[in-house]
Amino acid sequence: MRDKVVERAKQLGLEVDVQRLESSTRTVKDAADAVGCEEAEIAKSIVFVADGDPVLCIASGQHRVDTEKLAEELDVAEVRQAAPDEVRAATSFPIGGVPPFGHDLPVVLDEALLGHGRVWAAGGDGHSLFCVDPHELARCTGARIAQVGE
Secondary structure (H helix, E strand, O other): OHHHHHHHHHHOOOOOOOEEOOOOOOOHHHHHHHHOOOHHHEEEEEEEEEOOEEEEEEEEOOOOEOHHHHHHHHOOOOEEEOOHHHHHHHHOOOOOOOOOOOOOOOEEEEHHHHHOOOEEEEOOOOOEEEEEOHHHHHHHHOOEEEOOEO
8 A cells, every 4th residue: 555655646746755664653643653743743634525525634633623614615514524434435545544645535634734844644554654745745635725623
C-alpha cells in the first residue's frame, strides 16, 4: 500500500518519503508520539458520507471534525462519519491508514493545518506516515479549505 501512496504522490507532483514505523500510527496520539510532533501536526484523513456520497476530510489532530460545519461547507443536508467497510470501499485503505490522496474523493482540508510548516499524514497502513507541506497537500488534492474543527 505504501508504494501506491508514493506513486500517487508522484503523479500529483509531490515527493514523499513514506516511513514504516515499528509503533502503531493508527491514532493521532500514536502517530504524534511515533514521529515526535504535536497532535495538531497530524493530518488525519477521515471519510464522511455527505448526502450518500463519500468525501474525505483532512483534519488537524488537535480537534474533532464538526459535522455541521462540514455539511455547511459541502452544502449538503446530512454528513456522518463513514463505517469501516464504507471507508475501505471508498478508498481501498483501512481506517488508520487512509492517505490524503490516491482515492479520487472530493477533499476538504482543515484550515488549522495551514498554520504549520509541515504535517504528517497516513501512508497507507497503521504503521506508516509521511511528512508534507500542508499548502502543497491542499494544492495537489484540489482541496476546499474550511474551518471544520469543533
